[in-house]
Amino acid sequence: MSATPELSREAFIEDLIAHNFTTYFVATHSKSASSNPAFRFTPSPVSIAVPYSWSYSDARERLMSLSSLLTTEEAERRNINFVNPSLKDFMPAAALPTLRGGIQLLLPDEQAYSHRHTANAFRLVFEAPESGAYTNVEGNRLPMSMGDLILTPNWTWHDHHNEGDSHVIWYDGLDVLMAYWIGGVFYEEMVDVTGEKYQAIKHGANAVTDNFGPGMIHRRKMFPDHIPASNNPLIYYPYSKARAALTELADQGAGDPHEGIVVEYVNPVTCGPTFPTMGTSIRLIKEQSTVEAMHKTENIIFITMEGSVTFHLPDDQKFTTELHDVTAMPSWVPYSITNSSKTPAVLFSQTDRPLFETLGFYREQKT
Ligand SMILES: [Fe+2]
Secondary structure: OOOHHHHHHHHHHHHHHHOOOOOOOHOOOOOHHHHHHOOOOOOOOOOOOOOEEOHHHHHHHHHHHHHOOOOOOOOOOOEEEOOOOOOOOOOOOOOOOEEEEEEEEOOOOOOOEEEEOOOOOOEEEEEOOOEEEHHHHHOOOEEOOOOEEEEEOOOOOOOEOOOOOEEEEEEEEHHHHHHHOOOOOEEEEHHHHOOOOOOOOOOHHHHHHHHHOOOOHHHHHOOOOOOOOOOOOEEEOOOOHHHHHHHHHHHOOEEEHHHHEEEEEEEOOEEEOOOOOOOEEEEEEOOOOOEEEEEEEEEEEEEEOOOOOEEHHHOEEEEEEEEOOOOEEEEOOOOOEEEOOOOOOOEEEEOHHHHHHHHHHOOOEOO
């Protein structure tokens, strides 16, 4: 050891980092420890994201402005994405570390051409004409009505159409950030594969939903060989059924102080989550009630589908949401949800909890 061990130590570390090495001492050293949670074992999760809430009216206004600047022919998809302010410098379209969310618009007589990707995605319909708006998923024409959930799982061709007399706006939820981080993104445009920009329609929505009534499905009749057999075959969940289930449970007095009344959109073949990587659910919070705070290892996005709620976070931070506002909660951040109005509130949610569960990392803890 030299006469100036601190200088020697610093020179050693600088040399180490300059040559693309590091040592755990760098993370625990007083100079860098607080800014380097990715290289420390923390007693509990420290997310790289922050809690955040986006106003739907702000996003919608920008989406409408975009429609006058960009046609669907010019844009692969015309949308506005929700960006977590703490991720924007290195993940330009991430609401949370694994999850992307955005809203997309089709004006009457517009369509968005067919493509497919390994990332799983879903559409949650916010505004729609009486009829005529639909998404074609592998030949299945799935109507887009307010609150409907439409899945476009791993590698399924999908294109969007609006033959109605007013615009359609929906929320896109994707696990593409997770796919990006692990190097799993594949993408194709239909025109490059088949020469066609859009798929032919082979089935109506009842071909999807009716298959599960009798518990029978001819998977290969509905989905061709390029679709992974592990995909959720139930790609359409009408809002009316989800909402009716919540009402029925509320009438029965169901509910949990830390969850509210929740219905999950499950894969009917496995009873598992909507996608292997991403779960979706819908939750009712009764009037003048509070869902208590908990720590949970999941990144979750809430979308207010009915009513208004307030999320209360540590340090007196709070978000009050209105219809279709989008709120992101990183892993382990505790929050309570209060509905102080005189009518029930309904929240849709998109979570990466299935990832944590698969890995054995899922934990929860009461505050
Ligand atoms: Fe897509």
